[in-house]
Amino acid sequence: VHSSSNSFPEAFASAVIVAGGSGLRMEGAGSGVRKQYLRVGGVPVLLRAVLPFVRHPAVAEVIVVLPSDDVSAPPEWLLEQPLALVAGGAERSDSVWNGLQVVQEESEIVLIHDGARPLVSREVIDNVLRECRSTGAIPVIPVTDTIKEGESGLVSRTADRARLWRAQTPQGFPRKLLMQAYLRSRQEGWICTDDASVFEQAGIPVRMVAGAEENLKITRAIDLQFAELLAQGLRHR
Amino acid sequence: VHSSSNSFPEAFASAVIVAGGSGLRMEGAGSGVRKQYLRVGGVPVLLRAVLPFVRHPAVAEVIVVLPSDDVSAPPEWLLEQPLALVAGGAERSDSVWNGLQVVQEESEIVLIHDGARPLVSREVIDNVLRECRSTGAIPVIPVTDTIKEGESGLVSRTADRARLWRAQTPQGFPRKLLMQAYLRSRQEGWICTDDASVFEQAGIPVRMVAGAEENLKITRAIDLQFAELLAQGLRHR
Numbered sequence: 001v002h003s004s005s006n007s008f009p010e011a012f013a014s015a016v017i018v019a020g021g022s023g024l025r026m027e028g029a030g031s032g033v034r035k036q037y038l039r040v041g042g043v044p045v046l047l048r049a050v051l052p053f054v055r056h057p058a059v060a061e062v063i064v065v066l067p068s069d070d071v072s073a074p075p076e077w078l079l080e081q082p083l084a085l086v087a088g089g090a091e092r093s094d095s096v097w098n099g100l101q102v103v104q105e106e107s108e109i110v111l112i113h114d115g116a117r118p119l120v121s122r123e124v125i126d127n128v129l130r131e132c133r134s135t136g137a138i139p140v141i142p143v144t145d146t147i148k149e150g151e152s153g154l155v156s157r158t159a160d161r162a163r164l165w166r167a168q169t170p171q172g173f174p175r176k177l178l179m180q181a182y183l184r185s186r187q188e189g190w191i192c193t194d195d196a197s198v199f200e201q202a203g204i205p206v207r208m209v210a211g212a213e214e215n216l217k218i219t220r221a222i223d224l225q226f227a228e229l230l231a232q233g234l235r236h237r
Numbered sequence: 238v239h240s241s242s243n244s245f246p247e248a249f250a251s252a253v254i255v256a257g258g259s260g261l262r263m264e265g266a267g268s269g270v271r272k273q274y275l276r277v278g279g280v281p282v283l284l285r286a287v288l289p290f291v292r293h294p295a296v297a298e299v300i301v302v303l304p305s306d307d308v309s310a311p312p313e314w315l316l317e318q319p320l321a322l323v324a325g326g327a328e329r330s331d332s333v334w335n336g337l338q339v340v341q342e343e344s345e346i347v348l349i350h351d352g353a354r355p356l357v358s359r360e361v362i363d364n365v366l367r368e369c370r371s372t373g374a375i376p377v378i379p380v381t382d383t384i385k386e387g388e389s390g391l392v393s394r395t396a397d398r399a400r401l402w403r404a405q406t407p408q409g410f411p412r413k414l415l416m417q418a419y420l421r422s423r424q425e426g427w428i429c430t431d432d433a434s435v436f437e438q439a440g441i442p443v444r445m446v447a448g449a450e451e452n453l454k455i456t457r458a459i460d461l462q463f464a465e466l467l468a469q470g471l472r473h474r
Binding site (some may be wrong): 146151158159161163192196222226 | 375377380381382383384385386387388390391392394395396398400401402403404429430431433434437442443444445446450454456457459462463466467470
């Protein structure tokens with residue numbers, strides 16, 4: 001009953017949703033509540049981040065990485081979904097690594113998604129899935145601000161923003177290549193701000209596909225309110 | 238009656254507010270109305286952008302660059318303010334240039350501000366004014382997204398975002414240096430996305446000072462709604 005199931009007739013991917021963060025308090029946004037559990041339009045951010053993958057015909061399993069304290073007593077709205085819950089680690093890369101350990105070997109592709117991106121669309125997921133069968137693929141949006149390069153309070157130059165892109169998630173990778181690259185990253189102690197940089201550092205190409213402006217990451221309290229507005233503007237899926 | 242007038246006991250600056258854009262329609266945001274005339278919290282975007290300069294003790298004059306069609310019949314709320322109105326040109330740099338032609342020679346400093354940035358604070362203006370007496374100064378905020386460099390759909394590398402900054406306005410410059418650099422820019426046809434890049438290309442240092450997240454530029458229809466939220470969160474000034 002998935003309207004666009006024809007484009008992905010088989011389930012060949014695992015999704016790892018990363019929500020292992022310590023959940024720093026966001027001022028004015030329900031202090032003490034982890035940000036991934038706060039609500040947008042009445043629905044928890046993390047549940048919104050998870051559902052498009054649970055419902056996607058190409059996704060065979062969804063693995064959610066939670067703060068380790070929460071795995072034994074997860075929020076009720078997560079238990080209602082067909083998910084595997086895994087304990088996160090100290091750093092984001094530790095959480096991803098823990099999630100990767102339980103990915104089934106039958107999966108050809110692994111999608112890694114931020115649990116703090118509640119407005120990811122089916123279209124963005126499909127854009128990634130179409131391009132990550134042989135190499136990495138990430139959704140990006142253009143940089144619209146004028147970007148300055150500089151340090152110590154002095155501009156060194158204006159960047160060519162036509163060559164700059166803001167990376168989003170889900171980021172998709174062939175499972176075997178990802179496991180090899182992540183293992184090497186951990187052995188050699190690479191510092192990576194996203195999963196694609198692990199591929200980049202390993203010398204494996206990463207493709208850029210169309211992301212979406214509304215696929216924002218909830219970081220500050222105001223982002224929750226922005227997400228409310230954006231959610232109102234999106235069609236009900 | 239300016240609480241912080243002690244830090245700027247004299248008026249030594251001219252402010253040029255650039256709102257010469259053709260005012261492309263923003264979908265769903267009052268089609269046909271120029272974006273700088275749309276309202277945030279009931280107050281026109283351009284009026285919000287202008288008022289902090291009109292009220293600033295260091296600002297001796299405020300020059301507003303309007304679309305050329307509008308100079309003879311400007312919005313009433315602009316006429317109530319002590320402003321000089323100037324007709325804009327085809328490109329943003331033409332509009333700035335037209336504004337610069339009427340800056341009084343007594344001014345030591347010129348501040349150039351986007352008419353589409355309605356939430357500029359007194360603090361950000363002061364940060365710029367303190368650092369632009371001998372060279373250029375611009376407000377910046379950190380880049381928080383992971384930024385990829387790439388082209389033709391392939392990532393070439395992940396940028397070091399600790400060295401990248403998002404440029405805002407007002408940008409402040411010593412008047413004489415600015416006039417010389419802009420003249421040279423026009424003679425040699427430099428392509429610049431902001432006014433500081435004119436200084437950079439002329440080899441004059443530009444300092445970076447603290448901007449503010451809420452000092453956003455209204456570009457898309459959703460930015461108006463973001464600005465509403467941010468305006469609610471700011472103290473009444």
